[in-house]
Amino acid sequence: MGLRITQTAYYVPPKVVTNDDLSQLMDTSDAWIKSRTRIEQRHVSTGEQTSDLSLQVAQKLLAESGWTADSLDFIIVATMSPDYLTPATAAIVQGQIGATKAMAFDINAACSGFIYALVQANHLLQGSYQRGMVIGAETLSKLVDWHERSTAVLFGDGAGGVLVESSPNPQVGILAEDLRAFGQDQQYLTAGYQPVQNIFMSSKPAGNPYFAMDGRRVYYFATHEVPNSVQRALKKAPLTGEQVDWWLLHQANGRIVEAIANHLHQPQERFLTNVASYGNTSAASIPILLAETVAQEKLQRGQRVVLSGFGGGLTVGSVVLTY
């Protein structure tokens, strides 16, 4: 059984914040941001929650595929910025679209979240499940300290997703996967700390609710562990880098993508990027890029793709798939 991606869609909130807009709010510049990250603008929610962005994607997926909501067996939302700790964002979407037969749960593996979710979907489809929806959605703007220039310029809000179904053709879908976690390095990228606070405590606990990041450590991690992860997945497939048509990596920073392409000795033009338009949208970045690539008719049926995410945890996740 293979996992067939039958439909892709994305949605971003309408408000655009350019680098020049940010330079009015903090001591930064378009030149600094572009040269360090390749980011030119990001979309920021002015009220839509993560479940609202997810719902937009879910409705587009259903409208464009013709699938009915009650034909779905599962909904998975990958997010590190859910509306609530409970209910899960996926459950909110499930209720709103009326997917009465679907189970629903969230996955948090930060910027690797969509890949982790896609792999779980693949395993469900190997079992008794036939059809599912996998969404990556984030409102990172609520986790950003907008006075902290070293992180504020990097992130954006958005959502993307896919419909998947089990296919009898074993040549279609995920040929190999590689998921890893590096929890010993978790302190290099944190956001949304929620310390215990209750009536039995005399003092209010300290804690940073916003992004805190050792940028250089994360940069080093990404440029080393993504090539390692991709190479493990390619070896399992088994394929060589030359047999891959398109590389769609997490869009954290254009320089990271360029460095990974060099590390893997593969041509830059096959590494697709849209970080200039959206910034880093964590779990949403790969499905947004995938949906754009399909809409632009760059990605054709039968082509081989590497998807790879990396980020908080620290985590990394890669899949090699035939689209």
Ligand code: ACO
């Ligand atoms: N504008 C202007 N100057 C800035 C800004 C800014 N927005 N931010 C930092 N600077 C300054 C610093 O203060 C520093 O000044 P100093 O030399 O006087 O001390 C200088 O610029 C250089 O700062 P560095 O941090 O060394 O810059 P670097 O070249 O490493 O780039 C960056 C920083 C872009 C964050 C880079 O390290 C990076 O991309 N790291 C990876 C980050 C990442 O991908 N994170 C997301 C992971 S995904 C997830 O799970 C959410």
